[in-house]
Each structure stands twice: as C-alpha cells, then as structure tokens.
Amino acid sequence: MSTIGKxxxxxxxxxxxxxxxxxxxxxxxxxxxxxxxxxYDHKALNRLRFIxxxxxxxxxxxxxxxxxxxxxQPQSSCAAADGAAKAQLAAVKTxxxxxxxxxxxxxxxxxxxxxxVVADCRVIEVLGDHSLCGHEHHPQTGTL
Amino acid sequence: MSTIGKxxxxxxxxxxxxxxxxxxxxxxxxxxxxxxxxxYDHKALNRLRFIxxxxxxxxxxxxxxxxxxxxxQPQSSCAAADGAAKAQLAAVKTxxxxxxxxxxxxxxxxxxxxxxVVADCRVIEVLGDHSLCGHEHHPQTGTL
DNA sequence: GCTACCCCCTATAGCGGCTAGAGCTTCAAG
DNA sequence: CTTGAAGCTCTAGCCGCTATAGGGGGTAGC
Numbered sequence: 524m525s526t527i528g529k530x531x532x533x534x535x536x537x538x539x540x541x542x543x544x545x546x547x548x549x550x551x552x553x554x555x556x557x558x559x560x561x562x563y564d565h566k567a568l569n570r571l572r573f574i575x576x577x578x579x580x581x582x583x584x585x586x587x588x589x590x591x592x593x594x595x596q597p598q599s600s601c602a603a604a605d606g607a608a609k610a611q612l613a614a615v616k617t618x619x620x621x622x623x624x625x626x627x628x629x630x631x632x633x634x635x636x637x638x639x640v641v642a643d644c645r646v647i648e649v650l651g652d653h654s655l656c657g658h659e660h661h662p663q664t665g666t667l
Numbered sequence: 668m669s670t671i672g673k674x675x676x677x678x679x680x681x682x683x684x685x686x687x688x689x690x691x692x693x694x695x696x697x698x699x700x701x702x703x704x705x706x707y708d709h710k711a712l713n714r715l716r717f718i719x720x721x722x723x724x725x726x727x728x729x730x731x732x733x734x735x736x737x738x739x740q741p742q743s744s745c746a747a748a749d750g751a752a753k754a755q756l757a758a759v760k761t762x763x764x765x766x767x768x769x770x771x772x773x774x775x776x777x778x779x780x781x782x783x784v785v786a787d788c789r790v791i792e793v794l795g796d797h798s799l800c801g802h803e804h805h806p807q808t809g810t811l
Numbered sequence: 812g813c814t815a816c817c818c819c820c821t822a823t824a825g826c827g828g829c830t831a832g833a834g835c836t837t838c839a840a841g
Numbered sequence: 842c843t844t845g846a847a848g849c850t851c852t853a854g855c856c857g858c859t860a861t862a863g864g865g866g867g868t869a870g871c
Contacts, residue, residue, distance in 0.1 A: 526838095528847060538848090543829060558837045560848055573795040580769050580794070584828070594791045601788035605780045608790045612773040615766050622763045625724050629756040636749045644745035646752045647738045650724070651717040670867095672818065682819085683859060691857095702866045704819055728857070812871100819866065826859075836849065841842100 527553075530563045534571040541571065549574060549588060582611055671697075674707045678715040685715065693718060693732060726755055 531538045544550045545561075550570060553561035573594065577587045586607050593604050628649075635645035675682045688694045689705075694714060697705035717738065721731045730751050737748050772793075779789035 526848075537830080539830060540828085542849095547828095556837085558848085560837070569795060576796075577794050578828090580773060581766075590791065590794065593785050593788075594795065597784065597786035599785050601780060601783060601785045601790065604785065604788050604790040605777060605782065608773055608777050608780075612770065612777065615770050615773060619763060619766045619770065622725075622759050622766070626756065626759045626763065629724060629752055629759060633749060633752050633756065636745060636752075638749065639745060640741065641737050641743050641745045641748065642741035644737075644748050646745065646748040647734065650721050650734065651713060651738065652720075670819075681859080684857085686820095687858060700866085702819085704866065722857090814871085815869090817867085820864075822862090824859100824861080827856100830853100830855075832853085833851090834849100835851105836847105838847080839845100841844090 525563050525568075527561050527563065530568060530571065533568055534575055536571055536575050544571070544574065547584070549584060549591070580611065581615060582607070586611070669707050669712075671705050671707065674712060674715065677712055678719055680715055680719050688715070688718060691728070693728060693735070724755065725759060726751070730755070 525533070527538050527541055530536075531541060534541075536544075541550065545552060550567065553563055553567065556562055570591065573591065574587055577590060578584075582590070590604060590607055593599060593601070632646050632649050635649075641647055669677070671682050671685055674680075675685060678685075680688075685694065689696060694711065697707055697711065700706055714735070717735065718731055721734060722728075726734070734748060734751060737743060737745070776790050776793050779793075785791055
C-alpha cells in the first residue's frame with residue numbers, strides 16, 4: 524500500500540535501483556495506480572530487503588535471482604541455498620587473502636619511502652618493477 | 668621493436684586492454700609500421716608493467732595516470748606518490764574489515780543451516796531479515 | 812610468386828550494477 | 842484550485858575491460 528518513495532526509504536534502496544530491479548525481472552512488475560504510479564505491499568518490501576541484504580553480503584544479482592526462486596518454493600531442499608552461501612563464503616575468503624597480500628606490499632612500499640624526490644622513490648620504483656615486490660600477484664577478477 | 672602481441676605476452680596484459688589504455692591516454696600513441704601495426708619499445712613495456720602492477724594493487728586508472736605523471740617528473744617530490752599509496756592502503760584496509768564482517772556472517776548462516784527444506788532454512792531467513800544478522804552493514808561502494 | 816596462416820587492424824556493443832539527467836505527469840496538502 | 846513534491850519514461854554514462862565482426866599485414870614454406 525505504499526509508493527516507491529516509501530518503499531525506497533523502508534528498504535534502504537534507492538528509487539532508480541528499485542526500478543532497475545523491476546526492469547531486469549528481479550522484482551515483479553508492480554501494480555499501478557490509476558495515474559500509473561507503482562504501488563507496493565509488504566511482500567514487495569520483504570523481497571527488496573532480501574535483495575538488499577544479499578547484495579550487502581556480496582552476492583551477485585544472478586545468485587540472488589536463484590536464491591529468490593528458492594525462497595519462493597519453501598518445500599524444496601535448502602541445499603542449493605546452502606551451496607550458494609558456501610560459494611560466496613569461499614569467494615569472500617579468497618578476496619580477503621588477496622587484499623591482505625596487497626596490504627602488506629603497500630605497507631612495505633610506504634615504509635621504504637625515503638620522502639625525497641621521485642627519482643629515488645621506492646613507491647614508484649616498486650610499481651614499475653614487479654620483481655622488487657617479492658611475491659606473486661594474480662590478475663583482478665572479482666568485485667567488492 | 669616488438670608488436671602488440673609480444674608486448675602483451677611480456678607484460679601480462681591482454682591485447683585489447685593495451686589498445687584500451689592507449690585509447691584513454693594512459694599509454695602514448697604507439698608509432699606504427701608501414702602497414703599500420705603498432706610498434707613498441709622497452710620504454711613502452713616498462714610503462715605497461717607499471718600500469719599492470721598498479722592495477723594489481725588495486726589503484727584505479729585515474730590514480731595510475733597521476734602516478735605515471737609523477738614518474739615522468741623525477742625531480743618532483745615523492746610526497747604525492749606516497750599519499751596515493753597511503754590512500755590506497757586505507758581503502759584496502761577498509762575493504763578487508765568489511766569482508767571479514769561478511770565472512771563471519773556467512774559462516775554463521777551456514778553453520779546454522781538445518782539442511783532441511785527451504786521453509787526452515789536459516790540462510791534464506793537471515794537474508795530476508797536483516798535484524799537477524801546482528802550487525803550493521805554498509806552499502807556497497809568499492810571494487811576489488 | 813603464391814598461398815596459407817597467424818597476427819594485427821578498426822569499430823561497435825556488451826558486461827555488472829547501478830546512477831544521473833531531461834522533460835514530462837500525478838498526487839496530496841493547503 | 843493551485844502549488845510543489847514525488848512520480849513517470851527514456852536515454853546516456855560510469856569503470857575497466859572483453860567480445861565480436863569483418864577486414865588487412867607479415868612471414869614461412871612450396
């Protein structure tokens with residue numbers, strides 16, 4: 524029984540984002556008032572909160588789509604939801620490890636900075652020569 | 668004295684990415700052979716390696732542009748490079764903290780999973796109700 | 812010389828996940 | 842009945858690439 528603005532405030536999701544979710548089919552098409560404005564009920568709010576919380580946990584929208592499908596079928600096994608959560612956990616752990624390596628290297632670079640001119644700058648030097656950094660990097664892949 | 672393919676292999680950066688970097692002005696326009704193919708020298712390789720390493724450390728392209736400008740002026744102070752590295756380090760630390768919170772919550776969700784049907788699934792339940800998760804989230808902002 | 816083949820070229824469109832803006836209509840309060 | 846906030850659609854843009862289509866260049870063997 525509420526407009527998109529109220530829904531936005533209640534769920535903590537911006538208005539254009541809500542319309543975007545509808546556009547890509549993550550939210551069902553909302554019923555409209557006579558004048559064409561979207562009308563939402565409590566179910567829509569729950570669904571949007573589910574999406575928001577999942578996004579905050581780093582799930583990609585496609586994974587959320589699958590989770591929503593699962594949630595819509597309460598009789599099915601929760602193994603798939605469990606699996607999605609485990610996959611997400613593994614992804615998060617990987618990103619933490621990668622970021623910690625970056626953190627260590629950045630700290631080393633900064634600690635070695637002589638605070639002189641660029642010609643002697645350890646930061647610039649290390650960035651230009653991978654062999655100085657002392658460990659392997661892997662190409663960027665993920666988000667978050 | 669090498670083609671884009673060799674440069675790509677030597678620097679570990681894909682060919683379309685190299686052309687993209689040239690397009691956005693991160694690499695200078697490469698001289699061309701008679702037939703119009705790009706020709707690269709050792710300086711180009713160094714510059715590309717610098718970019719790659721910086722990207723691996725999570726610097727956005729705009730920050731890399733600034734770092735390259737600095738590296739091109741070896742007489743200037745390295746304070747700016749130091750500052751960029753510190754900003755990047757702070758960003759990395761923030762992301763690590765956020766990801767650790769996510770990790771903890773995902774682990775709790777998964778541990779609580781009853782392995783039954785979706786109707787009783789803790790994973791789905793927690794995703795749908797933020798109040799069950801026991802801490803604050805913040806909206807997604809960063810990459811990596 | 813000629814062919815076969817791989818490499819290179821440009822240009823355009825698409826990815827995820829939104830966000831911003833223009834220019835209009837609808838709704839609720841006073 | 843008027844005003845102004847809040848809604849609507851549509852299009853384009855963000856980052857950092859990646860993919861595809863449809864062509865031309867360069868070289869090694871015959």
